[in-house]
Amino acid sequence: MSQSNPPNILFPDKWVDNYADYLFNYAIARVNNSNIAKDLVQETFFAGLKSAKNFEGKSSERTWLVSILKRKIIDYYRKINSKKGQAEIRMNFYDSGDNEGNWIEERVPQSWNNEAEKNIENEELKNQLDKCIDSLPEKYAMVFKMKTIQQFETEDICKELNITPSNLWVMIHRARTQLRNCMEQNWFNK
Amino acid sequence: MFKFFKITCDEATTICDKSQYGEASVYERMQLSWHLLVCKICILYSKQNRKISDILKLKSDDCKKNNPCFSKKEKEDLKEQLNNFN
Structure with missing residues (x-):
């Protein structure tokens, strides 16, 4: 019964027009800085071009690009994490002694x-x-x-x-x- | 039996923050209100917390209204870069 759809094809020429804004909105919601979001979208397009031959056509173009963007966003967070140091200690309360957990x-x-x-x-x-x-x-x-x-x-x-x-x-x-x-x-x- | 509800100011303020998003559990809310009976400072904190939430709400609404996007020029540049890459 199931009719297999023809595999999806990539049209890199149309990417910017079709997906730039969508991807940007996706990214801005997650990184909260429009410059970084723009950079991430740009990187996504380049990465997309690079690996275009690996695209199997199982998902739509957009889904595929979003999945690349997701990776890029995670990479971005990893970078901040390692840069800023894992153990950023910021005490708000006494954490030892009699006053533990109470206001400084x-x-x-x-x-x-x-x-x-x-x-x-x-x-x-x-x-x-x-x-x-x-x-x-x-x-x-x-x-x-x-x-x-x-x-x-x-x-x-x-x-x-x-x-x-x-x-x-x-x-x-x-x-x-x-x-x-x-x-x-x-x-x-x- | 009240010792079940006994929490530190640190825990109390964490619950207070959580409840600003409406996500504190019933048990946590009970702990918090018990704590607020005995701790004046945390009462002040939670009052002010509510005010901060109001301000943040304004900010959040503001952000939703103006969403910066790619400009025409940036899109053209990007297209050119992609073409060069090919």
Whole structure:
């Protein structure tokens, strides 16, 4: 009964027109930096050309390109990971002694001025927020942005980055704690 | 029996962050509310956390609206590079 479709063929000349935007959107959602996303798409096209002869036509052109892009994204993350050092230790709480797990005095949240509330929508706040997000270690920032700004499902992020959910929450927690400290110093109690 | 609910501030704030995304379990939420009864600092933290979430929500909506893409010029350049490669 099953009728086999004719194998898919590649048209590299049409790639840029047909898939550049699609691939870019795919990449930007994962790396969160338009320059890096563009580079990744470019690399994907080159890699595609290089291995075009290995294309068996079982999947569509687009699926095939996306699978290459996925590899490229993972490679990119690996690179950051090795660059930034695996053991980036950032303590938020006492981790030994009597006060284990409790607030370090200087990091205890301070109350925020009410003034800040009025300005909540203005541009400056957004700029400050961007600055604070950029100051996070890249590893945390990536997970944090994927979860918060792009609003991915936890499961998807875990699969993509190959981490466990509890790992993810710890990273998000650290990112948020750092973010709130940054905002506290630069915005709310300025 | 309350010792089941007893957690450190570190754990409490982690749960608090998790619940900002609506993904804390019932047990975790119970632990957190128990902790908030006894810890003023964490009450402040969770209040502020909510505010940060609001700001981040604005930012997230903002990001969805403007999605930068390849410009025409960049596409042409890319095409040329690919052609040269062949």
